Amino acid sequence: MxxxxxxxxxxxxxxxxxxxxxxxxxxxxxxxxxxxxxxxxxxxxxxxxxxxxxxNIGGIGELLSNLAGFAYPCYLSLRALKTSGSKDDTRLLTYWVVFASLNIIEFWSGAILYWVPAYFLFKTLFLIYLASPATNGAEVVFTVFIKPFADKLVTEGIQGPADSLMDKVQDKME
Structure with a gap:
């Protein structure tokens, strides 16, 4: 080239x-x-x-990184709510599951991750990769890392551990 x-x-x-x-x-x-x-x-x-x-002066990097991971996917989700098809819904639900999982992992390992140089820059670029319809990164991460655990918790048509726990919580609420 x-x-x-x-x-x-x-x-x-x-x-x-x-x-x-x-x-x-x-x-x-x-x-x-x-x-x-x-x-x-x-x-x-x-x-x-x-x-x-x-x-990341004054913690602005963390805020801007989370904004990058939230704003554009939120806009796409709002647009998807107005469409009749479910293809974009599934792609965006997959993104939000991955995004939430990453936030939970980040919460528990935050003290270590914040010492990584340029952590928020890498996180931002990764969130853009996940959210981009061109890369379909959320689907890749979901399939490789989250789906094996999710399949053990949530089973189609069969009461799994998560379902029985939710049923117990709902019974107590009533």
């Missing part, structure tokens, strides 16, 4: 950003004031976001 093809791919990505952000008025203002393409503002904001996560 030579430099010209790399440059063409980068320019294509910038052009794609310009086309996909035509409806953002703030980017129109950026373009008119700076005479730079709107893609520069988008890439600059993304780089600044990742830099703030990497630096």
């Amino acid at each position: 030579d430099f010209n093809s790399i440059q063409a791919q980068i320019q294509g990505a910038f052009n794609s950003i310009d086309l996909n952000t035509q409806n953002f008025k703030s980017l129109d203002a950026f373009e008119s004031k700076t005479r730079l393409p709107r893609s520069y503002a988008v890439v600059g904001a993304g780089a600044t976001y990742l830099l703030l996560i990497f630096l």
Whole structure:
């Protein structure tokens, strides 16, 4: 791969950003004031976001990382609630199961994980991988790590341990 093809791919990505952000008025203002393409503002904001996560000054990295793992999937979930098909619902439910599992693991191992350099940057990139429909990362993580445990707890048509526990809790509530 030579430099010209790399440059063409980068320019294509910038052009794609310009086309996909035509409806953002703030980017129109950026373009008119700076005479730079709107893609520069988008890439600059993304780089600044990742830099703030990497630096984690005052704990902002943790907040921004969790926001990256929550905001876009939440938007996709709200859109999925308006569709009649179930394919996007299943993909998003899988994401939320993986996201919740990661939060539980992070809670119990947080004291160790926070000592890992650039932990929140890696976490953010991993959450983006999980949430992206292009990578289907949540499905991969679910199938490899969570499904073996889930199959032992939740069985279709048969009362599993989780079902009987929930039944007991519901009986006590009534």
